[in-house]
Amino acid sequence: MKLNECINPLLNYKKSNDHNPDILRLEIDSRNVEPNTLFFCISGLQLDGHKFAAEAAKRGAAAIVAEKPLEVNVPVIYVADSRRALAIISDYYYGQPSHNLHLIGVTGTNGKTSITHIIKAIQDDAGVSTGLVGTMGIRYNDKLVPVNNTTPESFVLQKAFREMANDDVASAVMEVSSHALHQGRVRGCDFNIAVFTNLTQDHLDYHPTMKDYLYAKGLLFSQLGNTYDTNHVKAAVLNQDDAASEEYKHMTSASVFTYGIENQADFRAENIEITSNGTQFDLVTRDGRFPVMMKLIGKFSVYNVLASMLTCFIKGISIDSMIHTVQHIDGIDGRFETVQGGQPFTVIVDYSHTADSLENALLTIKEFAKGRVITVVGCGGDRDRTKRPVMAKTAVKYSDLTVLTSDNPRTEDPERILMDMEAGVRGASYEKIVDRSEAINFAVREAEDHDIILIAGKGHETYQIMGTDKIDFDDRKVAKNAIKERLGS
Numbered sequence: 001m002k003l004n005e006c007i008n009p010l011l012n013y014k015k016s017n018d019h020n021p022d023i024l025r026l027e028i029d030s031r032n033v034e035p036n037t038l039f040f041c042i043s044g045l046q047l048d049g050h051k052f053a054a055e056a057a058k059r060g061a062a063a064i065v066a067e068k069p070l071e072v073n074v075p076v077i078y079v080a081d082s083r084r085a086l087a088i089i090s091d092y093y094y095g096q097p098s099h100n101l102h103l104i105g106v107t108g109t110n111g112k113t114s115i116t117h118i119i120k121a122i123q124d125d126a127g128v129s130t131g132l133v134g135t136m137g138i139r140y141n142d143k144l145v146p147v148n149n150t151t152p153e154s155f156v157l158q159k160a161f162r163e164m165a166n167d168d169v170a171s172a173v174m175e176v177s178s179h180a181l182h183q184g185r186v187r188g189c190d191f192n193i194a195v196f197t198n199l200t201q202d203h204l205d206y207h208p209t210m211k212d213y214l215y216a217k218g219l220l221f222s223q224l225g226n227t228y229d230t231n232h233v234k235a236a237v238l239n240q241d242d243a244a245s246e247e248y249k250h251m252t253s254a255s256v257f258t259y260g261i262e263n264q265a266d267f268r269a270e271n272i273e274i275t276s277n278g279t280q281f282d283l284v285t286r287d288g289r290f291p292v293m294m295k296l297i298g299k300f301s302v303y304n305v306l307a308s309m310l311t312c313f314i315k316g317i318s319i320d321s322m323i324h325t326v327q328h329i330d331g332i333d334g335r336f337e338t339v340q341g342g343q344p345f346t347v348i349v350d351y352s353h354t355a356d357s358l359e360n361a362l363l364t365i366k367e368f369a370k371g372r373v374i375t376v377v378g379c380g381g382d383r384d385r386t387k388r389p390v391m392a393k394t395a396v397k398y399s400d401l402t403v404l405t406s407d408n409p410r411t412e413d414p415e416r417i418l419m420d421m422e423a424g425v426r427g428a429s430y431e432k433i434v435d436r437s438e439a440i441n442f443a444v445r446e447a448e449d450h451d452i453i454l455i456a457g458k459g460h461e462t463y464q465i466m467g468t469d470k471i472d473f474d475d476r477k478v479a480k481n482a483i484k485e486r487l488g489s
């Protein structure tokens with residue numbers, strides 16, 4: 001595409017000269033620039049992308065989009081906000097692919113990955129080929145593209161949508177993080193259904209207050225629009241048990257549907273029974289009462305299933321078909337995943353990296369625990385510091401033995417992170433073992449018959465980030481080896 005064609009949808013810009021080169025790719029990282037790239041200078045939190053304009057030009061960028069004056073020998077398109085321009089151009093460059101997909105966005109503090117996976121399973125079973133974008137990568141048909149962010153930058157996202165649409169994918173379901181909404185990574189996405197899970201404390205390193213965090217998530221509902229046409233439904237699916245939903249009702253002009261357990265809702269769960277093997281409940285809708293039995297465990301899983309079923313119901317999938325799929329879902333990678341090594345106690349790996357998800361995981365375990373509860377938990381570095389003491393407190397509150405350890409320390413000192421955690425449990429009894437592998441081994445050695453060990457925070461992750469190095473690390477493998485050693489086999 002020619003540069004002038006690329007910038008056509010921008011409307012408000014200034015161009016430094018009238019050169020009109022061919023553009024073959026869009027990029028925001030100078031290190032990835034190749035000839036014929038349109039490079040966008042992003043004013044970031046850590047670095048100023050304008051500083052890399054010269055490097056981008058040297059690597060062959062054909063033109064640059066910038067917010068500040070640049071001295072380079074390629075055309076520059078001056079805009080007020082490069083990320084906004086990136087989103088608008090990406091959508092146009094790839095031929096507005098989200099208009100060709102039934103697009104579902106899921107936002108909320110916890111449950112996004114789980115819900116997107118459940119929706120994909122239900123839709124695929126119902127014959128609606130579904131692509132997935134989220135924490136575990138971009139997946140469609142048999143393709144898997146790894147991602148750095150739960151919600152990728154707009155140019156990565158729109159390219160993925162284009163490839164999905166070209167590959168006969170009918171629907172895409174994606175996790176939409178608050179960072180992405182605030183930075184406009186999903187501007188230009190034509191969402192049909194927006195789903196809200198819940199709002200609890202996280203990311204207060206990025207959003208100044210909980211109110212800011214709430215409003216960032218609200219952007220998903222305000223950008224839904226209100227077109228009504230049977231092939232182009234616009235609907236908001238809200239959790240009636242979370243107060244933030246009241247705010248989101250005011251922010252959207254789309255149709256509103258609700259799910260819940262505590263309050264009356266369009267899809268409601270009653271008579272919930274939780275065991276270590278699964279969960280059963282009655283799904284109550286305007287069309288009647290439907291018993292659901294599933295292998296997914298916990299009240300939080302009931303919320304996730306309700307949200308997923310309601311979303312697919314709006315799309316026209318039958319309740320019987322959905323129940324059939326849900327019954328057969330074995331589990332979601334790293335979410336309440338049990339580690340089986342023939343041991344006389346239970347080991348569960350879960351991606352609870354917020355105080356709320358940790359509390360939910362532990363309350364779920366309490367529903368069926370016959371012995372002691374042992375929790376191994378750490379907190380990520382370069383992330384919200386204020387959640388650290390609360391997570392430690394939550395672990396100690398619900399556990400008979402708590403082992404505080406490291407998660408992904410990133411560029412922070414692991415000892416310092418642990419000090420932040422310990423501030424929440426002064427005077428309480430707990431163990432502190434900085435090395436995560438040692439901490440897991442300790443818990444496994446300590447466990448007695450019928451105890452339950454919860455290894456929280458890293459779930460599906462197969463790495464640990466120390467400084468800027470990513471080393472191989474998988475809680476499930478470490479636990480399995482520890483069990484092997486303990487059993488002497």
Ligand SMILES: CC(=O)N[C@H]1[C@@H](OP(=O)(O)OP(=O)(O)OC[C@H]2O[C@@H](n3ccc(=O)[nH]c3=O)[C@H](O)[C@@H]2O)O[C@H](CO)[C@@H](O)[C@@H]1O[C@H](C)C(=O)N[C@@H](C)C(=O)N[C@H](CCC(=O)O)C(=O)O
Pocket residue numbers: 028029030031041042043044045046047048049052148149150151152153177178179180206
């Ligand atoms: C806080 C945040 O959202 N950070 C993301 C953001 O960084 P930023 O805008 O501050 O950019 P920066 O690092 O200051 O760099 C500025 C610009 O210089 C460019 N650059 C940099 C170096 C160089 O040599 N050349 C060059 O061109 C960069 O590519 C960038 O365009 O844009 C970067 C480029 O896409 C992302 O990699 C980065 O994600 C980092 C890894 C991150 O930690 N993000 C987390 C907080 C995040 O976004 N998480 C949410 C999920 C959270 C959840 O739901 O739990 C997510 O959606 O992933």
Ligand SMILES: Nc1ncnc2c1ncn2[C@@H]1O[C@H](COP(=O)(O)OP(=O)(O)OP(=O)(O)O)[C@@H](O)[C@H]1O
Pocket residue numbers: 108109110111112113114115135150175197198300301303304334335336350351352353356357358360361459
């Ligand atoms: N509906 C829910 N309510 C509260 N906690 C939940 C819910 N669903 C899952 N969890 C807990 O949160 C953890 C993370 O779940 P999941 O990965 O689905 O969330 P996410 O929103 O995708 O998280 P992330 O922001 O890291 O992408 C799970 O391991 C579980 O402990």
Ligand SMILES: N[C@H](CCC[C@H](N)C(=O)O)C(=O)O
Pocket residue numbers: 150353379380381383407408457458461
């Ligand atoms: N999406 C979350 C994941 C946190 C996972 C946890 N293991 C950590 O590294 O803190 C984040 O980027 O904050």
Ligand SMILES: [Mg+2]
Pocket residue numbers: 112113114134135150175
């Ligand atoms: Mg996720």
